[in-house]
Amino acid sequence: MKRARVAYLGAIHDALEAEGGVKLPDGRIVGENEVVWLPPVQPGTVFALGLNYADHAKELEFKAPTEPLVFLKGPNTFIGHRAQTRRPADAAYMHYECELTVVIGRQARKVKREDAYHYVMGYTVANDYAIRDYLENYYRPNLRVKNRDTCTPIGPWLVDAEDVQDPMNLSLRTYVNGKLTQEGSTQDMIYNIPYLIEYLSNFMTLNPGDMILTGTPEGLVDTKIGDEVVTEIEGIGRLVNTIAGDDV
């Protein structure tokens, strides 16, 4: 099943995917362009991975990490499918990051790798924008790079875990204005999903609604005002986002 949260005619609904559209709980089916898409999950604690694909780590001239590079994101940064992300006026390099996102479904404490998938509710797509101009060398990446308002589109769908046969073998693609700019596979993650759930739950409790953004492969390019950025993951979804200006 594919689930979404949408606003339609002034109300917020938990919706399901239906033939060519979005099915509201009362049975109405509306077009996907008629609704306002919200993040498919209300974010709890949100983890994001830095440098979790070997090729991307190389592209950024870093050595691959010896332990997961994890940072947290606040609720202010999330927006839904087809929404706008604001590019700061002084930014010279703002890039997308197409990321498979794991949504936790059950409370997880000290979970073993082999049991980790039992704790997953489902998957969605995130686009974890970074404003590289602000990447200083303290608690890198800092919130100014990664936690700005509107800089993490997520969705459109939460795909139930049982509908994803192998989350560690999915292709990821990003298109900017229709042109393919990033292509990779979740196979190339340095720390895979079971490892990350074991790692995090070993020192803290994960709760339903918590999310893990698992990192991005190589192929990052600067995005400008007006660009349409599509981050797509095989079987999970196609997340559309547009870059807007930051004028008040």
Place this chain on the structure above:
Amino acid sequence: MSKAKIKLRGISQYHEVDVNPADDTVELNGKRYSVGRLPLDSLISGTIYGVLLNYKGAFAALGDAMFEAPYKGEPKAPVMYIKPANTVIGSGMPIPLPADVPELEIGASLGVVMGRTATRVGEAEALEYIAGYTVVNDVSIPHDSVYRPAVSQKCRDGFCPAGPWIIERDAVADPDSLDVRVFINGELRQQNTTANLIRNVPRLIADITEFMTLSSGDVLLVGVPEGAPLVKAGDRVRIEINGVGSLENTVVHEHEWVMEVSL
């Protein structure tokens, strides 16, 4: 006496009460209670954002390392991190010491509780966005490097005691001249003042909301002073902030981290 909010264990709503930070008492339903005798619950509903290196002494303590690899220069903007929901505990609850760690670092911080949505707020108006203040213990496993987010050192369950109450904004005349003291087992181990902040409270709110929104209920930790005391299992930690309140918690071994229940 000042107005404050407390939360009692087992009751879903807040209580608005009169408190006296000078003697740790709460007036509730016409009766006066010592704060240690009330079953206080965690007060924090929003996201907790911490700021690193915001005390002049903490900044100076990094010394020449600040100009060497990996840092290679001074920070240009507030260096921030998040204390997630699993870390929050109330006043009086024990702090769990992980099995593989001998000592924890105490992080005494003023917690600024936001009262309304703050986006691109100017310094001159910043204080108007504050609902009140609380005392926060930003507990960490000791670590030297601040190059990567210290998630495994700072985000463990129970690593963010806060309370005992949220005192209303107007009870604090100037958040930028508050004495902060840490007592371990009754002994004064750390003393500083928010007058030593590099970015004071209005400036922090202005610089942070320039790039991200703070919502009502979010808490901003203004920073932790240099010379953080270390604690081990059995130690009683008391953080006092003048005019705001005193937060007390005891450190226990992780496997003993349960609430005392007498039936």
